[in-house]
Amino acid sequence: LFYQICVVLLQGGADAWKNALHYAIDIQNEHLVDLFLSLQHCDPNFRDRDQMTPLHLAVQVNNPTLIQILLSEDRETQADPNLPNRNGQTPLHMAASLGYMGIVRTLLQSDLPEPCDPSILDVRQLTAYQLALENHHESCAKLIDEYQQSLTKLSPRREISESINENEINPVMNP
Template sequence: MTDPKNVDYHEIVRRGDTEVMEFFLKAGLDANLYDERGFSLLMLAAYNDQRPMVELLLQHGADPDSPDRNGNTPLMGTAFKGYVGIAQTLLTHNANPNARSAAGATPLMMAAMFAQQELIELLLQYGADPTLQDAKGNTALSIARANGHSHLIPLLQATQA
């Protein structure tokens, strides 16, 4: 196996070069490898909208809930960015829709903050709990209200009834 110091596996992931990454994974590379900044391969694939890479890493045992140093998971990254397809892939591989960051935020809260309606609907479908509160007592509903996303309020209110 190539010495990890000589290959930038995380850059391979960012570029979405699944053919090269598959070679390394089959040769024994840990699919849960983290970089020096605390990002897993899966986190970077999800954050850079590399769905085929996300699928490849998950097939090779990547943890769908691999957190960064702040407790953010790949699903949280997709909620922030609006990558519904990647979120679907993560959720079908058992990513936790109620995972918490260090500040207590959930993927649903992040989707509400950035007005990602389709992601909110998907997260709710997979069991996201809209009543959860972050460390400051905010819920997805209160975050949507605070950010002026009034079109999300009926959706989030309906799930709390």
């Protein structure tokens, strides 16, 4: 039965590189997205031919509700906000470059096992912060900058020379 459904879909023009979740996001049907994500074998990080995940597509259609559903901690597996597309851009890159302030905030504030990483570089070696500035979305850039500063305050990094005494590394060589 599933084979026959797949044959009908592909003969009807369905893209073999997309799954049902991609299509549900394309038509912005929140109920279908929620239903598909409740199924055991639905991968919220499945990539299409452009390496776009469902989260990328939800950003592209500027739908904060879909993004919240994809990032919901009520699920066994959430969408990964750090996966890059073909251009090396994460969903944060896309939201920042388009000026979607609410989505930038949602991505940065999501409570995920692996939090959103604003330091990721795209193929042009630009961060989401730099893309926001390049596209004149200063409020998005400011939000990303504040988030990065809060991360630095939570886990300050010290220079190696300050934190490690050479004698502690190799006491045999330095009597």
